[in-house]
Amino acid sequence: MQTVDGMNYAPKGKPNPTVKKGEFIFAVIALDHGHIYGMCNGLTEAGGELKYVYDKDPLKVEKFCETFPGVKVAQSEQEIFDDLEVKLVASAAITSERCALGIRTMDAGKDYFTDKAPFTSLDQLQMAKDKVKETGKKYMVYYSERLHVESAVFAGQLIKDGAIGKVLQVMGIGPHRLNASSRPNWFFNKEQYGGILCDIGSHQIEQYLYYADVHDATVVRSQIANYNHLDYPELDDFGDAMLVGDNGSTNYFRVDWFTPDALKTWGDGRTIILGTDGYIELRKYINIGTNDGADQVFLVNNKIEKQYDVSGKVGYPFFGELILDCINRTENAMTQDHAFKAAELCIIAQMQSVKIK
Numbered sequence: 001m002q003t004v005d006g007m008n009y010a011p012k013g014k015p016n017p018t019v020k021k022g023e024f025i026f027a028v029i030a031l032d033h034g035h036i037y038g039m040c041n042g043l044t045e046a047g048g049e050l051k052y053v054y055d056k057d058p059l060k061v062e063k064f065c066e067t068f069p070g071v072k073v074a075q076s077e078q079e080i081f082d083d084l085e086v087k088l089v090a091s092a093a094i095t096s097e098r099c100a101l102g103i104r105t106m107d108a109g110k111d112y113f114t115d116k117a118p119f120t121s122l123d124q125l126q127m128a129k130d131k132v133k134e135t136g137k138k139y140m141v142y143y144s145e146r147l148h149v150e151s152a153v154f155a156g157q158l159i160k161d162g163a164i165g166k167v168l169q170v171m172g173i174g175p176h177r178l179n180a181s182s183r184p185n186w187f188f189n190k191e192q193y194g195g196i197l198c199d200i201g202s203h204q205i206e207q208y209l210y211y212a213d214v215h216d217a218t219v220v221r222s223q224i225a226n227y228n229h230l231d232y233p234e235l236d237d238f239g240d241a242m243l244v245g246d247n248g249s250t251n252y253f254r255v256d257w258f259t260p261d262a263l264k265t266w267g268d269g270r271t272i273i274l275g276t277d278g279y280i281e282l283r284k285y286i287n288i289g290t291n292d293g294a295d296q297v298f299l300v301n302n303k304i305e306k307q308y309d310v311s312g313k314v315g316y317p318f319f320g321e322l323i324l325d326c327i328n329r330t331e332n333a334m335t336q337d338h339a340f341k342a343a344e345l346c347i348i349a350q351m352q353s354v355k356i357k
Contacts, residue, residue: 011038011148011316017047018320024327026113027052027080028071030093030101031060032184035115039090039142040068042319043113048088052080077101081108088113088138088326095199096192099124102139106131111138111326117202118343120194122351125344132336136329140322141339145174145203145269146210150314151282151295155273157314159211164275164301167212169250171274172204175267177259180232188232196236196255197222198350204253205243205349206342211273214245216341222349225357229257241349265294277301 026048028036032055044050054074055061061073074080080089081104089105091098092115099119105112118141119125128139146152159167186192193199208214222241229237240254259267269284278301287296295311321333 011144012041013045013316014312015045016315016320017045018324019047019327021047022049024048024087024323025051025085026088026090027054027074027083027086028064028090029054029077029080029105030091030097031055031057031064032094032186033092033115035142035144036064036090036092037067038144038148039092039113039115042148042316043088043090043323044068045316046320046323048319048323051086052083054080077104081105081110086110091115092142094186094192095194096120099128102128103131106135106137106139109135109137111140113138113140113142113322115142116144116206117141117194117198117346118339119347120191120198122344122347125340125347129340138326138336139339140334140336141206141343143203143206143339143342145284146207147318148316149269149282149284149295150310150312150316151284151297152207152271153316153318154295154297154308154310154314155271155280155282156210158280158297158299159273159275163278163299164273164280165277167249167273167275169252169274170208170211171251171272172207172253173268173270174200174204174253174255175259175269176200176255176257177263177266178229178237178257180229188235190234190236194347195350195353196224196239196257197241197353198346200255201239201241201253201349202342202346204255205241205251205345206338207271208243208245208249208251208253209338209342209345211271212245212247212249212251214247214249215337216246217243217251217345219243219345219349219352222353223356224350224353225355227357239353241353243345243349263288275301 224236243251271282281298297308
């Protein structure tokens with residue numbers, strides 16, 4: 001698995017099918033971000049069958065087919081849309097183009113699963129909401145820093161089990177390595193990528209909503225800066241924000257593009273969750289200065305003080321739940337309201353942000 005930069009981070013888990021072979025067929029359209037590999041890993045491990053791939057760039061398609069041999073190369077989006085076997089389209093398009101593709105997918109009678117961030121504007125969000133209501137189809141989002149990280153999954157289980165009582169605050173840091181030379185041009189165009197709080201900030205806001213059981217929140221303060229990448233004037237290389245939830249809980253997060261070269265992974269992502277009866281800390285991708293490896297969970301409550309190494313032990317249940325949700329029209333993997341609320345708040349945080357440099 002690629003760990004040098006987050007754009008090509010594609011976790012692999014153990015096969016855990018929730019459906020029989022051939023019961024759930026999906027396709028891929030648009031390979032603009034490497035997260036599509038993680039999305040497809042998760043779906044195929046959960047029993048999904050990948051039938052088609054389509055992208056305008058033949059080199060991207062060739063590389064994808066090397067990773068997923070046997071996939072059929074479609075000649076157009078329409079070829080995929082016309083195939084009644086295909087139940088879901090997964091995509092990692094340029095961020096500003098994700099909504100339009102989702103609209104076309106739902107109009108074709110298929111569910112849609114997009115990389116984060118799902119939108120770059122509130123107008124796009126409203127169009128997607130209207131189309132979901134019209135078609136009854138799903139517009140699901142790959143918030144990978146919770147859904148595809150075992151320590152993050154385990155933390156959710158601990159909270160549901162009451163390990164730290166009621167959640168009061170979630171603090172998150174999401175540093176990333178830039179690797180500017182390997183990034184496509186659109187990544188540095190704010191109209192296309194949406195800004196740092198809209199982009200990687202979406203992970204942080206989604207986690208807050210989930211862990212603190214928040215259904216709506218107010219962005220109290222948000223800030224952005226370009227401290228050290230003046231060759232890319234539209235890049236935000238730093239951002240942070242504070243939110244207050246409808247249940248009185250709070251959230252602070254920081255995201256940035258300052259991972260130093262010596263770090264063994266693309267970012268030292270951490271989350272600290274404070275509850276009435278204890279707290280949890282996640283060291284998701286590395287526990288620096290140790291040989292512990294990724295997915296370290298620290299729990300302190302009124303009964304125990306413990307470190308859990310959950311790498312390879314928890315799995316990624318979201319993908320199987322999503323497949324079953326598509327088949328049964330349920331909302332066990334993630335509610336549509338939750339997916340859209342996280343997207344809305346990250347856009348608002350970006351829109352309201354004060355540029356400090």
